[in-house]
Amino acid sequence: MDQKRAMLYPQVDFNAPTAPSPTPTRELGNPIANGLPIEAPPSYDVAVSVPVAPAVSAPAIAPARPPPVVVVEQPAPQPPTVVPTDTLHLGPNRSRVLCPACGANKTTRMTHTANSRTHMVAGLLCLVGFCCCACFVPYCMNSCRTGNHYCRKCNTFLGAYNPKGMNR
Template structure:
């Protein structure tokens, strides 16, 4: 049976450059690992108090920034986070407090025939966006 390992160590090919660390770079190198004999022998027992590890407490704080809705007043092309398809959103309009306030003001001015107008004009209501493929709710554009 032939040996898998060579009998002599391999030599570097001709023309290759072997890098040596300069004394200025020695402090950057990690310490050499212990030899097999050093690693397998049991360490001598020491007397005296056990070394106390340095207590370092680090507190990490996480700051969460919630951006405004990425959706606008018009349908838009998005990738659905549920079905992962690219599709144009389907929008529906929902009345908000601003819509009701405008209707109330029209009532106070006795413009009863115009009370339904804020409920018919999309710019007076919030816009809900739904996926065009799976019809799941994606987000709302709030009108301020």
Template sequence: MDFRVGMDSRQQAGPPVPPQVAYQQPTAPRLEPPPAYAEYPPNPDPKAVYPNLPPLPNAVPHPHPVQQQPMPHLQGVRPTTVYVGSVAFSSHGQPLHCTTCQQEIMTRVAPKPGLLTYLLCGGLAFFGCWICCCIPFCVEGAQDIEHFCPKCNRFLGTYKRI
């Protein structure tokens, strides 16, 4: 039995189905290569484009060179010597020139826990040797060595085991 007595044929058919269209991949617009460098116009004079542009430092020598005045000699003032480079420190004291007190010295060494000390402690603790894990902090051979000047106590550098 059909219960759709009062409906016309359009309502019975349902919504219209759009026609099936095959998918086409979009194509990018074709780009041409940029022009060669010779085709670009030459750069304009910056002063013509920017008339209030300040001159660049050291770009063009000044027509009236500035004469430098000699430095006055100051009595009692010593020039500071700056040493550039590095010193390879060892695990023992070594002869060195202290740049602070200007003396030839034998460095004073002091052990300090470093990366090797903490790695050994962590390794001993990891393998269950909890009682022995503090031993690397007592062994100078497992610690970094700091070098100091014995006269002015200035820190000079560190010898790192790792």
């Protein structure tokens, strides 16, 4: 316990010249009461300013020249070239077409997706109630679904075929 106290509160010799005074003196107390003049603290500019060293004559160094500017004129961008192609005649079956993207002359790949006609026919069959499984038949018939044509080489979408059998 005494060791902790000695570490926290060391013994100070007040007779030493560097020792702090045990009680505040009247000289350091209130400067107004002692008759000392009051000075305002320095302004920010004065407190932060860096003292300027006296000018020392240095050998003259020629300023570096900026690198020369080279102007290269680029040709004006050309508008994209549009090549008119014949309209693709896509039917309910695979068709042989010239792909506008890759230039391949191949038969298209088809996928069929359900459209609004498919959903209406399925709903009608469900309401009529022929059979509980009859409402799934339009989703299996290609005549009720949209046929999407794709290029076999580059897989580009070429167009869609919508069957018109029900709208005549």
